[in-house]
Amino acid sequence: MLRLQQDSHRRLNSLTGEWVLVSPHRTSRPWQGQTEAREEIAIPAYDPGCYLCPGNLRANGDRNPAYEDVFVFDNDYAALLPDTPREQTDEAGLIVAAGEPGRCRVVCFSPRHDLTLSRMPVASIEKVVALWRNEFMRLDADPLIGAVQIFENRGPMMGASNPHPHCQIWATHSEPNELMKESTRQRDHLGHRGSCLLCDYLALELEKGERIVCENDGFVALVPFWATWPFETMLLPRRHRGALDEFGADDIHALADILSGVTRAYDNLFSTPFPYSMGFHQRPSDGGAHPHWHFHGHFYPPLLRSATIRKFMVGFELLGSPQRDITAESAAERLRAAIKG
Structure with a gap:
């Protein structure tokens, strides 16, 4: 009999x-590999040299307003530009490229x-x-945009060049790879079983309970059975929602509350500001119906x-497939304990 907590095995990512x-x-193996320098740097409430702080001059010459809560603006060095031509090039199906227009926004928390x-x-x-919801709705209505990706990179280990609390929104003309894979699996599940893949998965996880990190009336945070990163988590709404435009006030509060719980658990786990890449996956913005x-x-720390x-x-992970030592179940147990810490 396969012992998931002891025997090497493969787990399928259903998404x-x-x-x-x-x-x-x-x-149990000893660690003799690389360790990262742990830096405890005092961060001021206001940094006159920060291009995201209120009233400061940004690198492109614009000055931030004296904002008092959230603030959003077009990325000064956007990876995507709306006037990029959409022409394609194809040489024998082997050298293929296509122009990718889009829009990039920065959100200061x-x-x-x-x-x-x-x-x-x-x-x-x-x-x-609430601002994420408004930005999604605005970009979703833009005929140029086919998908909206909201994400945060926290900490220098994840490439964040500025500690000011912020995230980015990249709105692309085409559907990115990860969304395409998840869309296919969710569509197939609905077609074969007549139900939502993640609704079914969440019901199973709630029944088992062993990978749940925290929950409230609207959201559940869990370590997915197929997690790749050691303390990876997934946030799932209890009610079927396709995208942020379907969120009401209760959904907004529930997501805010679960974000608070998960990020506190991370910081408590190793008593350090926990680095991660975090983002939300939602239906494409192509104007079509996506009931699946x-x-x-996703949190990837x-x-x-x-x-x-x-x-x-x-x-092996680059050449074969991802591998992990800490099981999803033990990671969830440690994160649950960290929330109480």
Whole structure:
């Protein structure tokens, strides 16, 4: 009989159709690899040199208003531009390229330079979620846009160049790879079983309970059965929602509250500001009906054993498939305990 907490095995990611190798017996191996420097840097409430703080001059010469809660603007160095031509090139089906127009926005969560989601009151996070909803609706109505990706990179380990609490919104003309994979799997599940994949998955996880991190009336945070990163989590609304435009006031509050709980658990886990990449997946913005799509959030944090040891995707993981030692169940247990810490 397969022992999921002891034997090496593969787990299927039901959202993407990909597999992850789990090797729980390796958690006892000694670590002699790279450790990250742990820096405790005092961050001021206001930084006169920060291009995101209220009233400051940005790199492109614009000056931020003296904003008092949330603030959004077009990215000064956008990866996507709306006037990019859509022409394609194709050489024998082997050298293929297509122009990709789009729009990029930056969202400041707070005028305070020293805050993070984990330290913000839920009421302040609600303003962030409400702004995400408004931005999604505006971009969703733009005929240029086919998909809207909201994401946050927290910490220098994840490439964040500025500690000011903020996230980005990249709105693309085409559907990105991860959304395409998830869309296919969710559509197939609805077609074959007549029900929503993530509604069914959430019901199963709630029944088992072993991978639940925290929950409220509207959302559940859990470590997915197929998690790749050591302390990866997924946020799922209890009610079927395809995108942020379907959120009411209760949904906005529930998402803000669950974001607060998860980010506090991360910071408590190793008693350090926990780095991560976080983002939300929702239905495409192509004007079509997508009843199979279930809104959800992903947290991908890199820390492995402590505040100074991170997980690297190398070797077999780059050439074969992702691998993890800590099981999803033990990760969820540790995160649950961290919330209470």
